[in-house]
Amino acid sequence: MKILIIEDEEKTGDYLRQGLSEAGFVTDLARHGADGLHLALTADFDLLVLDVMLPGLSGWQVLEALRAAGKDLPVIFLTARDQVEDRVHGLELGADDYLVKPFAFSELLARVRTLLRRGRVSAEASVLRVADLELDLLRRRVMRAGTRVELTAKEFALLELFMRRQGEVLPRSLIASQVWDMNFDSDTNVIEVAVRRLRAKVDEPFPLRLIRTVRGMGYVLEAAEG
Numbered sequence: 001m002k003i004l005i006i007e008d009e010e011k012t013g014d015y016l017r018q019g020l021s022e023a024g025f026v027t028d029l030a031r032h033g034a035d036g037l038h039l040a041l042t043a044d045f046d047l048l049v050l051d052v053m054l055p056g057l058s059g060w061q062v063l064e065a066l067r068a069a070g071k072d073l074p075v076i077f078l079t080a081r082d083q084v085e086d087r088v089h090g091l092e093l094g095a096d097d098y099l100v101k102p103f104a105f106s107e108l109l110a111r112v113r114t115l116l117r118r119g120r121v122s123a124e125a126s127v128l129r130v131a132d133l134e135l136d137l138l139r140r141r142v143m144r145a146g147t148r149v150e151l152t153a154k155e156f157a158l159l160e161l162f163m164r165r166q167g168e169v170l171p172r173s174l175i176a177s178q179v180w181d182m183n184f185d186s187d188t189n190v191i192e193v194a195v196r197r198l199r200a201k202v203d204e205p206f207p208l209r210l211i212r213t214v215r216g217m218g219y220v221l222e223a224a225e226g
């Protein structure tokens, strides 16, 4: 994972570079707006940490130019001014998050990780597929054999879990902890009922059944025959 830092303040730039390197990222540091923009346009980065007040081009100009050039990498901007207008402006220009200086490095790292995770979901796994069943995470849509299947939010979450862990037998306790909240009473038959409804929608109208009950253990979704 490669991160570009554009920051003119020497101490902050060095501190960010060192911290992110120690956290396992490959980093590049530019201390000038125009240099930073050039780097961002010519090399591939997974994320940009962008200061607002820069010599050459401002952080806003860098961000605008990047988005105009179709670079959609996640951008976290750093602002010294704790002003609502500043933050709104940055987000309107297409930044994904911001931090007000001074900030704790741990906070920056947490946000970097969140944005990188989100980026992976949208780029690589926005559509989960098992046989002719498709679940689109971004559009919140399920298709089976080319036909739209309407699910409730809980049914969608349940199917997402089954598809992410296809071929694995999922015990009811695990399903409860992933799809229902912590106060869920697993003695009730809520899971059985939800699985039955889900099957009625995504399995029963079709020749190939994907969701199986494994007696005494739980449920599994897989495309295996029989």
Ligand code: CA
Pocket (backbone or CB within 6 Å): 007, 008, 009, 051, 052, 053, 054
């Ligand atoms: Ca600055």
